[in-house]
Amino acid sequence: MALITVRFYSLWRSYLGTDSTTLQADHIDDALTQLEEKFGYQLRKKLETAGIHLDGKIQDYSLILLNGIALRNLRSTALKEGDVLHIFPPAIGG
Amino acid sequence: MESNTVDKDIARYIAEAVESYLAPDGKRLSVVSLKTVASISRSKRIPAKEVEITALKQGIIPRRYLRNMGTIGLDGQIKLLQSTVAVVGAGGLGGTIIELLARQGVGHLIIIDNDRFTEQNLNRQIMSTEENLGEYKVTVAAKRAGEINSAITVTTFRERLTRENTQKLLGGAQVVADGLDNLPSRLVVEQACRQLAIPYVYGTIAGFCGQLMTIFPEDAGLPSIYGSSNAIPEQGIETKIGNPPATPAIIAALQVQEVVKIITGVGKPVRNQILLVDSRECAIDRIELRR
Numbered sequence A: 001m002a003l004i005t006v007r008f009y010s011l012w013r014s015y016l017g018t019d020s021t022t023l024q025a026d027h028i029d030d031a032l033t034q035l036e037e038k039f040g041y042q043l044r045k046k047l048e049t050a051g052i053h054l055d056g057k058i059q060d061y062s063l064i065l066l067n068g069i070a071l072r073n074l075r076s077t078a079l080k081e082g083d084v085l086h087i088f089p090p091a092i093g094g
Numbered sequence B: 001m002e003s004n005t006v007d008k009d010i011a012r013y014i015a016e017a018v019e020s021y022l023a024p025d026g027k028r029l030s031v032v033s034l035k036t037v038a039s040i041s042r043s044k045r046i047p048a049k050e051v052e053i054t055a056l057k058q059g060i061i062p063r064r065y066l067r068n069m070g071t072i073g074l075d076g077q078i079k080l081l082q083s084t085v086a087v088v089g090a091g092g093l094g095g096t097i098i099e100l101l102a103r104q105g106v107g108h109l110i111i112i113d114n115d116r117f118t119e120q121n122l123n124r125q126i127m128s129t130e131e132n133l134g135e136y137k138v139t140v141a142a143k144r145a146g147e148i149n150s151a152i153t154v155t156t157f158r159e160r161l162t163r164e165n166t167q168k169l170l171g172g173a174q175v176v177a178d179g180l181d182n183l184p185s186r187l188v189v190e191q192a193c194r195q196l197a198i199p200y201v202y203g204t205i206a207g208f209c210g211q212l213m214t215i216f217p218e219d220a221g222l223p224s225i226y227g228s229s230n231a232i233p234e235q236g237i238e239t240k241i242g243n244p245p246a247t248p249a250i251i252a253a254l255q256v257q258e259v260v261k262i263i264t265g266v267g268k269p270v271r272n273q274i275l276l277v278d279s280r281e282c283a284i285d286r287i288e289l290r291r
Helices: A010-016 A028-049 B002-017 B034-044 B048-057 B063-081 B092-104 B137-148 B166-170 B183-196 B246-264
Strands: A002-008 A020-025 A063-066 A084-088 B019-022 B028-032 B084-088 B108-112 B153-157 B175-178 B200-206 B209-215 B273-278 B283-288
Touching: A002 A010, A002 A028, A010 A028, A010 A084, A010 B273, A020 A028, A028 A084, B002 B034, B002 B048, B028 B063, B034 B048, B048 B063, B063 B246, B084 B092, B084 B166, B092 B108, B092 B137, B092 B175, B092 B200, B092 B246, B108 B137, B108 B166, B137 B153, B166 B183, B175 B183, B175 B246, B183 B200, B200 B246, B209 B246, B246 B273
Parallel strands: A002 A084, B084 B108, B084 B175, B108 B153, B175 B200
Antiparallel strands: A002 A020, A063 A084, B019 B028, B200 B209, B209 B273, B273 B283
């Protein structure tokens, strides 16, 4: 099991009330499942309070990078000690 | 030879009208007024921008740029006056970008937008007023830029940027600043900038938050945050949380700073990093991006 750090940014940090957490996981899917279990309900509840209804898991409506690489671009989904997951909401307006 | 003679001629006119200015730090500077620049431009039938450039080359500062000098210097101001910057989208981000670039003294602005102002723009789009609702954004923006700085030139395109017209719309620009409101268009602009081998200053907003990144042609760019697949979102949480007035102003101001840094060579643009601004928590973070 690798100890990894998850960092929250922008609105997610405000709504979760913390800027980071740590998880023990071997694969990215395992880390995302734990993240969902730990924070999914709380994040959606906070968003609901602000009048925002978002379906699905955190990963469905977030931008996620592993050590600065977008999840969709990862060549390996295995995690190693000290890896960092960055999570933030997509902001696309102008 | 001929242009040299004209330059000398203009230089002489400027030298005759030069004024002395006592800067707040006690230094005496040679300056030239807006009125003098306009009058030389009229009488010699040359663009005001050229008069300003000629003055700056002699160490004479157009008064209007006095407060720019400490950050970018004479050379920086000359580079800006000689540059062309394209602003794609003249709404929340774009309006403020245009306003600031005109004040900064960017010599040529290309403004691209096919939209008109509506009431829901009034909360944040700095160019919109109750009076000009229904008018095309490019028309209003060009007028405003000219009122701020009559020495600069403005080219407008009242059309939507597509894969087909990027060459026509962006050709000649040295930098492109992002004032768009959706991701597919931003990907088109990014691709076009790579083909034109020019940098693209990406900026986005949602609620109290915003993002910024300067993408040079060789940089990883948008695929490094959105992934390379086609399954990209068209819009983000701004559709749910809206865009309050201050957020576009914050991000647009940072985008303008990037444009200035790129053109003048002063400072370091935010490359291969995404800058995440959260004004609710007053936090600014950077994430290093990798391929």
